[in-house]
Amino acid sequence: MRKYFPFLEWSVNYRNADLKGDISAGLTVAVMLIPQGMAYALLAGLPPIIGLYASVLPLFVYALFGTSRQLAVGPVAMVSLLVASGIGNFATPGSEQFVQLAILLALMVGIIQLLMGIGRMGFLVNFLSHPVISGFTSAAALIIGFSQLKHLLGISIPRSHHIHETIWHAISQISDINPLTLSIGLVSIVLLIVLKRWRPVFPGALMVVVIGALAAWGLSLTEAGVKVVGAVPEGLPALSLPQFNTAQLTDLLPVALTIALVGFMESIAVAKNFAAKHRYAIDANQELVGLGLANIAGGFFSSYPVTGGFSRSAVNDQAGAKSGLASIISAIMVAITLLFLTPLFYYLPTASLAAIIMVAVFGLVDIQEARHLYAIKKADFYLLLLAFFATLLLGIEEGILVSVVASLILVIRRTTRPHTAILGKIPGSDIYRNLERYLEAKSPDGIAIIRIDAALYFANCAFLKTQIDALAGRENLRAIVLDASSINDIDASADAMLHSIVRDLTERGIGFYLANVKGPVRDVLRRSGLYKVLGEDHFFFSIHDAVMHINGEKSDIENEIQFIG
């Protein structure tokens, strides 16, 4: 029960001592979330109100079903950018249709994440390597940051994934720059950076927003061409079924899959971080369920896709969050804002929101990590460069694709070549160890003993064949012994490969013996008939027994370390 409703865990054992931290964290995050939510919605090509809608119900739902106690769910920069570039191919940013597709996307992302969680696919999170994530994030941060230039300068730049194009457009319109807009933006950036460095707990984003709105209102800056958010509808989002046709589903599926995966990766990385710090367990599959339900709920209440983000979670933790209650309080604060405070946003300059985004994302450009990798492992450094430049030069989605494919190829390359060892006998004992590591170990005359340190299955069984073929080429070889002590499991492809190894070696007049075969493997080999093909007398409890048998000696059971099957 508690496994599927994690809030039962913390709500039942809730300590009053935690309440103060949760309230303080909930309020602090809300103050950050309101301007960020609007800013990220703008980044996604949506009206700011959608960012606020995405900051209410999804937070509630995640608090009930998620396993992290510090994770702050809501609009984040990366997902917003994916929404912008993914839907940008099918609708005009800011249009009614764009908004509808974004809401449909939330529903699709939610369903995909829920299904992945139910299908226990949480382990997929392991398949993107750190260097690849780091390179991709740095490049995406640059693209996101530069995409805000138009708001900062008060000019119009066509949406582009190519930074040099964006910069070129900005330079070519240098005479059109609105100096007031630029001033608001620059002052906001400086304030944010200074506050971040000297007063990390101070709600810098809120202050920037308040100052910007006051200035625009008091000095009538809109008349001087400073763009502001404008009318924001009042009230909570209403329940509405996303409208769609099957063509739209097909169009959005690749984007939905990408956001479901990337959003989950970002979220789980943050959640794991805080779970380790506070010593509790995160369940990756339940995290998928929690995020999935949050997005599904959002899809029915005019929200766009959300996930757990780094910066607000850090603030949540720092301000003392001890449970999901903190997120629920944040959500209530945003709801109150939606009910009563939206008229105050009218004069909020978009340049202030752009400044918030730029400061947030440029902090994600991680040069430190690149330097670190260069120092300790060159191969990882080059991977980082690959992901970085692929994203920067080809675009966000192509960058993800290249990064995922590069990571997958690495996984496959590793997995197809498991560790193997050629064993020899330690003199004066009946122990067989790796010849490369125990110099005094000796290979028995005419017998090669090989151990493979992995479950045998379709991806690595060809490698075993290659290794055994190489051994079989040795002069005067009479027998090969496979030490199966590390083979915990075997699949049908590997079983077929063993049959073909037996056939080959038999044709060459070389005996094939197995030692230390474990129970589950034994069952498969028995059913597949390998015991019949080889004969029961080719299977031994230990390498020593096998070697004694091959040499025609009797096994000296007394000396032997008893093997337990």
Add this chain to the structure above:
Amino acid sequence: MRKYFPFLEWSVNYRNADLKGDISAGLTVAVMLIPQGMAYALLAGLPPIIGLYASVLPLFVYALFGTSRQLAVGPVAMVSLLVASGIGNFATPGSEQFVQLAILLALMVGIIQLLMGIGRMGFLVNFLSHPVISGFTSAAALIIGFSQLKHLLGISIPRSHHIHETIWHAISQISDINPLTLSIGLVSIVLLIVLKRWRPVFPGALMVVVIGALAAWGLSLTEAGVKVVGAVPEGLPALSLPQFNTAQLTDLLPVALTIALVGFMESIAVAKNFAAKHRYAIDANQELVGLGLANIAGGFFSSYPVTGGFSRSAVNDQAGAKSGLASIISAIMVAITLLFLTPLFYYLPTASLAAIIMVAVFGLVDIQEARHLYAIKKADFYLLLLAFFATLLLGIEEGILVSVVASLILVIRRTTRPHTAILGKIPGSDIYRNLERYLEAKSPDGIAIIRIDAALYFANCAFLKTQIDALAGRENLRAIVLDASSINDIDASADAMLHSIVRDLTERGIGFYLANVKGPVRDVLRRSGLYKVLGEDHFFFSIHDAVMHINGEKSDIENEIQFIG
């Protein structure tokens, strides 16, 4: 030199004794190739002549650059079907544009395969599991077979990947069936099956084609509505640069990637089979180069994509092929046919070609394999069913996608949970072995010793953390020793994980020690500062040393098995 021009290998050492086999095999395959080439081109939605063009130059090129001596390259059913469904979205089958796209596709497939070969990506062949390939092939065979119903019945059925639709269309037009066409088809099928069973070396396809053409010509069957191949242009294909624009390249890229991979998979499986039988080595990367160059050459001479196929390679081997010379002889025979014999094909009924395809592909439906898997390993059986039904119900390309994703998920799942063992001391020795397997082994008081049997990298380091966290929860635990003897390599992600393990354990007051750390791993850990963080005195040459140190005893070097780093 010989590595990149494998024909130097066999041409230099050519024995006259092999010539007879090569000539006989070359002629036999040509007799099979000519009707099959035309039939498969028809299946691909192309005029039969394109299948003959694809049976000349690509065979020459593969013979020079491929490493297999029995592989018969040319048009095959699976690739033909992929061409039909892949280009079908962009052009009408049989149209001039369709032909041009198919030729462009050959060029693209060739370039992709060549690049993969140069990039040494041959290992990718290991990532599709046998059950998945078997299930996919069986379903694809059914789809291909039923797609020929229209030729067999002499009716017109819209192209569909859904067998039930195809069958439904056939039934609804039952009154339109041309009885003469159906008779030719059925007689051909019966002849082919009977000959295959009773006279396997007899050129059944040729006989069916000859009988069909004679009947159509002699009995004037075209006047009774029997469809025939019609005029086939005479002469060899001319050199022509494929025409294309960038939109077409983008459209065809997914199809080209699919064909490049699937074609390679089919080809390498066949090539490996015969290489094992005749005891020579296949180089997967050079195979990619050979197939790639064959397709590129084909692209410049009006050919559609080719690969090494199962049935003709089997006949090639059976008829005595000993080297690429056999394929060169086949190609010359097809060239002679193109120069002088094409008028003879005018009266060839398409029903005869359909019969050849149907008999060929229904033989690929492998119920035996499904039964075998059910008996020896249920999980593999369910995988086969998944691939089979995904292909049958969703279509060929979707089936490949589902199969690839299922295989990849399996690889990742395996690779993220490598084998680990908790070790204990064998009494009266300084040897530490797996506690689960050596009942008399004892865990030292307050010390847990863990060994992980894999290189540590991003995909499996989270698993190590989980295992160590579980150990750290034990009561009265003072220290954890990681036996690194099986860790051949480590990447930056795993190094970061070790740092985080050290941090966590230190906070809990548990010591962390490493034993048997290998050279390359040592280098990374030194550069990343783990030696400094932990202290040099936390690294030991053996588990025994580490345990002695933790217990405050002096190491008894004399008794120790010397470790070589």
